[in-house]
Amino acid sequence: xxxxxxxxxxxxxxxxxxxxxxxxxNLLFSLGSLAMFLLLLQAATGAFLALYYSPSxxxxxxxxxxxxxxxxxxxxxxxxxxxxxxxxxxxxxxHLLRVVIYSSYKAPRELTWIVGVLLLLVVLGFGFTGYLxxxxxxAYWATxxxxxxxxxxxxxxxxxAKVLRGGSEIGAVTLARFYxxxxxxxxxxxxxxxxxxxxxxxxxxxxxxxxxxxxxMKTGKPFYPDQVFEDVVGMLILFIVLAAVALFIPVPLExxxxxxxxxxxxxxxxxxxxxxxxxxxxxxxxxxxGTFVIPTVGIVLxxxxxxxxxxxxxxxxxxxxxxxxxxxxxxxxxxxxxxxASSPKLExxxxxxxxxxPQPTEDIQKTATLDTETAExxxxxxxxxxxxxxxxxxxxxxxxxxxxxxxxxxxxx
Amino acid sequence: xxxxxxxxxxxxxxxxxxxxxxxxxxxxxxxxxxxxxISPAFKKGESKWVDLGLADRLKNSRFKKVDYxxxxxxxxxxxxxxxxxxxxxxxxxxxxxxxRTCSHLGCLVRWDDQKESFLCPCHGAVFxxxxxxxxxxxxxxxxxxxxxxxxxxxxxxxx
Ligand code: HEM
Ligand code: FES
Numbered sequence: 001x002x003x004x005x006x007x008x009x010x011x012x013x014x015x016x017x018x019x020x021x022x023x024x025x026n027l028l029f030s031l032g033s034l035a036m037f038l039l040l041l042q043a044a045t046g047a048f049l050a051l052y053y054s055p056s057x058x059x060x061x062x063x064x065x066x067x068x069x070x071x072x073x074x075x076x077x078x079x080x081x082x083x084x085x086x087x088x089x090x091x092x093x094x095h096l097l098r099v100v101i102y103s104s105y106k107a108p109r110e111l112t113w114i115v116g117v118l119l120l121l122v123v124l125g126f127g128f129t130g131y132l133x134x135x136x137x138x139a140y141w142a143t144x145x146x147x148x149x150x151x152x153x154x155x156x157x158x159x160x161a162k163v164l165r166g167g168s169e170i171g172a173v174t175l176a177r178f179y180x181x182x183x184x185x186x187x188x189x190x191x192x193x194x195x196x197x198x199x200x201x202x203x204x205x206x207x208x209x210x211x212x213x214x215x216x217m218k219t220g221k222p223f224y225p226d227q228v229f230e231d232v233v234g235m236l237i238l239f240i241v242l243a244a245v246a247l248f249i250p251v252p253l254e255x256x257x258x259x260x261x262x263x264x265x266x267x268x269x270x271x272x273x274x275x276x277x278x279x280x281x282x283x284x285x286x287x288x289x290g291t292f293v294i295p296t297v298g299i300v301l302x303x304x305x306x307x308x309x310x311x312x313x314x315x316x317x318x319x320x321x322x323x324x325x326x327x328x329x330x331x332x333x334x335x336x337x338x339x340x341a342s343s344p345k346l347e348x349x350x351x352x353x354x355x356x357x358p359q360p361t362e363d364i365q366k367t368a369t370l371d372t373e374t375a376e377x378x379x380x381x382x383x384x385x386x387x388x389x390x391x392x393x394x395x396x397x398x399x400x401x402x403x404x405x406x407x408x409x410x411x412x413x
Numbered sequence: 414x415x416x417x418x419x420x421x422x423x424x425x426x427x428x429x430x431x432x433x434x435x436x437x438x439x440x441x442x443x444x445x446x447x448x449x450x451i452s453p454a455f456k457k458g459e460s461k462w463v464d465l466g467l468a469d470r471l472k473n474s475r476f477k478k479v480d481y482x483x484x485x486x487x488x489x490x491x492x493x494x495x496x497x498x499x500x501x502x503x504x505x506x507x508x509x510x511x512x513r514t515c516s517h518l519g520c521l522v523r524w525d526d527q528k529e530s531f532l533c534p535c536h537g538a539v540f541x542x543x544x545x546x547x548x549x550x551x552x553x554x555x556x557x558x559x560x561x562x563x564x565x566x567x568x569x570x571x572x
Binding site: 057058169172173259262265281290 | 450451453454456458478480487488489490492494495496497517518519520521523532533534535536537546549550551552
C-alpha cells in the first residue's frame with residue numbers, strides 16, 4: 001500500500017468515499033447500484049455468449065440452440081443474460097420512479113437526470129437489438145415491426161429504416177449490424193454514460209429524501225463502507241433471484257424465422273408490449289400518432305422534466321400535479337402492457353381447416369427452379385433457409401452491387 | 414500592441430486552429446465512416462418477376478396461400494428468400510394476387526374463409542376481399558401484386 005500511496009492520492013480518494021450521505025436515505029437509493037450491477041453482469045454474460053454466437057441468418061439460430069442445449073452451463077449463462085435484460089428494464093424503471101418520488105431530478109441534478117434518460121433509451125436499445133439475435137420467429141417479426149415503426153417517422157423515417165435494416169429487407173446485413181450495435185456500440189455508449197452519470201451523482205452528492213434539513217445533508221452514514229455494504233447485499237439478493245430464474249425457467253427459443261408462416265402471432269418482448277398495444281388505437285391517418293408522435297413527445301418531455309417542473313423539492317405525495325401525471329403515466333404503461341399481454345391469438349378459419357383436415361396440397365409449394373422437390377428437401381430448406389449452395393457462392397462474385405454514390409469501374413474509364 | 418493583447422490574440426488563434434484541426438479530423442474520419450454505415454440505404458431496390466408455377470394448377474383457386482422461394486442478394490450472401498401470397502383466379506385469364514405483408518407495420522395477414530377477409534395477427538387489421546381496410550390501424554389497402562401469365566406460368570412482380 002505504501003508504494004501506491006506515495007504515487008496516488010489514495011488518502012483523498014478514501015476520504016471522499018467515506019464522506020457521509022444525507023441522514024434520511026432508504027433502500028430505494030440502492031436501485032442505481034443494482035442497475036449498475038446488472039449492466040456489468042450483462043456485459044460479462046454477453047461477452048461469454050459471444051464466444052459461441054454467430055451473427056448470420058444461417059447460423060444464429062443453431063448457435064443459440066447449441067449454447068442452450070450443448071454447451072455446459074450454456075442454458076444458465078443464456079438464462080442470466082436473458083432474464084437479466086428483463087430485470088434491467090424493471091430496475092431502471094423503478095430507479096427512475098424513485099428519482100421522481102423524491103424529486104431528486106431537481107436543481108442542481110438536471111444533468112444527472114438527462115444522462116439517466118439517455119441510459120434508459122440505451123437499455124431499451126439493448127433490448128431491441130438483442131432479441132433479434134436468436135433469429136427465431138419472435139426475433140424476426142419484432143424487428144420487422146420495430147423497423148416499420150421507425151419508417152413511419154416524417155421525412156427521414158424511410159431512410160432511417162433502411163439504415164437500420166442495412167437495406168430494404170431484414171437479412172444478413174441487418175443481423176450483422178444489430179449484433180455490432182448490441183455488443184460494441186451500445187456497451188461503449190452505456191459505460192461512457194454511466195461514467196458521466198456516476199460522476200454527477202458523486203459531484204452533487206446524493207439528494208437523500210426531501211425530508212432532510214440542510215444540516216442533515218451531511219450527517220448520515222458514510223457511503224463507504226455502510227452504503228456500499230447495503231448495495232452489495234442487494235446485488236447478492238438480486239443475483240440469487242436471477243440465478244434461480246435462470247436455472248429453473250428455460251429461455252424461450254421459437255422456431256427459426258419463417259417469412260411464410262401462417263400460424264404465428266407476433267408479439268414483442270414484454271417491455272415493448274405497451275407500445276404494441278398503443279399502436280392499435282391509432283388508425284388510418286392517425287397511425288403516426290402512435291408510432292411517432294406519442295413516443296417522441298414522451299421522450300422529449302422526460303428529458304426536459306427538470307426544467308418543466310421547478311417546484312420545491314418534496315415527496316411525490318405532497319405534489320398533487322406531479323402525483324397525478326406520474327400516476328397516469330405509470331398506470332397507462334402498466335395498463336397497456338397488461339392489455340397487450342392478454343390480446344387474443346388470431347384464430348383464422350383457414351388455419352383451423354388446415355389443422356383438422358391435413359391437406360398437403362392446400363398450400364402449393366413452388367420453387368422458381370425446381371418443380372419436383374421432395375418434402376425432405378423442403379424441410380431442410382426451412383431450417384437452413386439462407387444456406388448457400390456452392391454454385392451460388394461462386395455466383396456471388398460475378399454480381400456487382402452498385403451503390404448510388406459509387407462509381408463502377410466502367411464509369412471511371 | 415500591448416503584450417497582454419498579443420498574448421490573447423495568440424490564445425485566440427490557437428483555440429481556433431485547434432478547433433479547425435479537430436473539425437478536419439472529425440470530418441476526414443467521420444464522412445467515410447458514416448457513408449460506410451448508411452450506404453445500404455442508397456441501394457436501389459429491384460422488383461422482379463417471380464414464378465408461381467403453372468397457372469393451370471392454380472385454376473379456380475380462391476385466396477389460396479401460395480409460398481414461393483427465389484434467390485436474391487442479401488448483402489454478401491445469395492439467399493433463398495421465402496414469401497407467400499394469396500392467389501385468386503378471377504376468370505378470363507385474370508389473376509388477383511395479394512401480398513401478405515400488412516400495410517400497417519409488416520406482419521403477415523391470413524385469409525379467413527368464414528369471415529371472408531384478411532386478418533392481421535398483430536394490431537387487429539381486417540381487410541376485405543379487395544384488400545380494402547375494414548378495421549384496424551393500416552393507412553393503406555393491402556398491396557395487390559402485378560401479375561402476368563407467360564407460357565402457362567403465372568408470374569408476380571415481387572416488390
Ligand atoms: C443503466 C442505467 C442506470 C444506472 C447504471 C444508474 C446508476 C445510478 C447510480 C449508481 C446512482 C446513485 C445511487 C442512487 O441514487 O440510486 C444514480 C442516481 C441517479 N440516477 Fe441513475 N442510473 C441509471 C439510469 C437512470 C435513469 C433512467 C434515470 C432517470 C431518467 C436516472 C436518474 C438518476 C438521478 C437523477 C440520480 C441522482 C439521484 C440523487 O442524487 O438522489 N438514472 N444512478
Ligand atoms: S401490422 Fe397488421 S395491424 Fe399492425
